[in-house]
Amino acid sequence: MNKFHSISSRARALAPVSAALLMAGFFHATAVQAASTTANASATVITPIAIAKTADLAFGSFSAATAGTVAIATDGTRTATGGVLLSSQTAGGAAAFNVTGQDTATYAITLPTDSTVTLSGPGTAMAVDSFVSNPSGTGTLGATGQAVNVGATLTVGPAQAEGAYTGTFNVAVEYN
Amino acid sequence: MKHISPLLLLACCSSLASVSMASAADLAIVNTEPLSFGKFAAGSGGSVLVLPSGARSATGGVALLSSGASAPARFEVSGDPGAVYAITVPANGTVTLTSSGGQTMPLSDFSVSPPTGQLNASGRQSVAVGARLTVNPLQPSGNYSGSFVVYVDYN
Numbered sequence: 220m221n222k223f224h225s226i227s228s229r230a231r232a233l234a235p236v237s238a239a240l241l242m243a244g245f246f247h248a249t250a251v252q253a254a255s256t257t258a259n260a261s262a263t264v265i266t267p268i269a270i271a272k273t274a275d276l277a278f279g280s281f282s283a284a285t286a287g288t289v290a291i292a293t294d295g296t297r298t299a300t301g302g303v304l305l306s307s308q309t310a311g312g313a314a315a316f317n318v319t320g321q322d323t324a325t326y327a328i329t330l331p332t333d334s335t336v337t338l339s340g341p342g343t344a345m346a347v348d349s350f351v352s353n354p355s356g357t358g359t360l361g362a363t364g365q366a367v368n369v370g371a372t373l374t375v376g377p378a379q380a381e382g383a384y385t386g387t388f389n390v391a392v393e394y395n
Numbered sequence: 396m397k398h399i400s401p402l403l404l405l406a407c408c409s410s411l412a413s414v415s416m417a418s419a420a421d422l423a424i425v426n427t428e429p430l431s432f433g434k435f436a437a438g439s440g441g442s443v444l445v446l447p448s449g450a451r452s453a454t455g456g457v458a459l460l461s462s463g464a465s466a467p468a469r470f471e472v473s474g475d476p477g478a479v480y481a482i483t484v485p486a487n488g489t490v491t492l493t494s495s496g497g498q499t500m501p502l503s504d505f506s507v508s509p510p511t512g513q514l515n516a517s518g519r520q521s522v523a524v525g526a527r528l529t530v531n532p533l534q535p536s537g538n539y540s541g542s543f544v545v546y547v548d549y550n
Contacts, residue, residue, distance in 0.1 A: 250419030250475075255546040258468040262432035262443070262492055262500065262528055264536045265460060320436070321536075324460055394436050394458040 268320035270392045273366075276347075278373045279311025286377040291370040293353035303375055318392050319364035327357050328367060329391040336388045338373065342380025347371050347388065357395060367392075420518055422474035424547040427521075432528045434463020440532035447508035447523035457530050467523040472547055476518040482507045483546040484524060492528065492539035500539055502526045511550065 278289045279297060287301025295312040299305050318326065330350035337344040349372040358365050369390060432443045433451060441455020443465075451465040472480060484505035491499045504527040512520045524545060 251421035251423070253546065253548045254422050254424050255544050256424045256426045256470065257542050257544050258426040258429055258470070258524070259540065259542050260430040260432075260468070260490070260492060260502065260526070261538065261540045263434040263463060263538050264494075264500075264530070264534050265434050265436050265463075266536050267436050267438065268458070321434075321460070323462075324434075325462065394460050 265321035265324060265394070266319075268318065268324070268326055268360075268392055268394050270316050270318050270367075270390065272314070272316050274312065274315035276314035276369060276371060276388070277309070277311040280306040280309040281375075282306065283375040283377075283379050286379075287375050288372050289375065290349075290372040293351055293368040293370045295368075295370075301375075302377075314369040314390075316367045316369070316390055317364055318358065318360065318367055320360050320394070322360060322362045324360050325357055325395055326360065326392050327395045328352055328354070329393070330369065331388045331390075336371075336386060338384035338386040340380070340384030341382035342378075342384075343376050345376065345379065345384055346374045347386065348374070350388070352390075358392075420473070420475050422478075422480065422547060422549055423472070424522075424545065425471045425473075426468065426545075427471055428466060428469035430468035430524065430526060430543075431464070431466045433465035434460040435530070436460070437530050437532060437534035437536075440530055440534070442530060443528045444504070444525070445528075446525040447506055448525075449523075455530075456532070467525045468545075470522045470524070470545060471519060472512065472514065472522055473519050474514055474549065476514055476516050478514045478518070479511065479550040480514065481511050481548050481550055482522055482524075483548070484526075485543045485545075490526075490541060490543040492541040494535065494537040494539045496535060496537060498535045498537070498539070500531070500534065501529050502541070502543070503529065505543075 282304045285302030287303035290298050291313050293313050297311050333348040336347040351370050353368045436458040438458050439456030441457040444452050445465050447467045453459050487503040490502040493499050506525050508523050514520050
């Protein structure tokens with residue numbers, strides 16, 4: 220009778236230990252089902268690009284017994300073809316612009332296309348075509364921007380009336 | 396038997412415990428590359444979009460500078476081989492980039508590739524995240540930065 224009682228009391232003492240083992244087993248079986256992490260994000264807003272004219276395009280003074288052309292190169296050199304004779308009275312020169320913006324940034328230069336610019340005056344309007352620039356096509360800004368020179372070719376008619384002829388044209392710049 | 400050895404009871408129960416222990420791997424996600432929108436001019440305002448593929452485009456008057464490299468954020472997901480999981484990204488209007496001067500630009504349209512993935516035989520997969528950055532007209536120039544949280548769940 221004593222032995223019976225001692226056995227049953229031992230069994231009750233053991234039961235809580237075995238239950239704890241089972242619970243520990245289930246915790247190890249549960250893996251992490253969700254997770255998260257943080258990532259950084261960044262952006263750099265650069266100085267806007269701007270262009271300002273510093274010199275007009277000038278074809279200078281010339282006479283035209285017959286039709287011809289006057290061309291201004293980006294360095295300001297003036298040449299004539301056909302019946303045009305250049306006069307030193309007014310030498311003319313290339314247009315100049317100052318482009319400013321973010322240091323080291325590159326940009327595209329857009330010049331007028333042919334047949335879009337004319338000079339008006341006393342006689343028939345004269346076409347200005349073959350625009351060229353230096354730098355050509357694209358440029359790179361420095362700490363103080365970049366200078367852009369623009370030249371073009373003026374077509375003079377066979378009986379072009381004497382006098383002053385004027386016009387305007389646009390140059391556009393855009394970051395690329 | 397009336398004499399039940401305490402050791403037998405322990406052996407029985409511990410073997411039950413080892414059967415219920417499955418070898419499931421913890422799901423984890425690590426950020427390996429930050430999200431970068433690169434360099435651009437604000438112009439008349441608009442947005443810059445960076446896709447998980449890495450492609451960058453601008454809307455409105457924003458002018459992108461090609462030399463200012465952009466890139467999507469990248470993450471490494473790890474867990475059970477073959478497991479299917481889902482990525483959760485921030486909702487619109489919850490993340491902003493801020494400059495040292497306190498100016499802000501909000502992020503929206505977060506996109507993930509792949510949106511629901513499956514871990515490979517080694518229990519890993521790479522994920523890319525892109526987003527859209529809204530730029531105000533005349534947004535003050537400068538460096539802007541911020542951070543965002545990405546969640547991953549087993550499906």
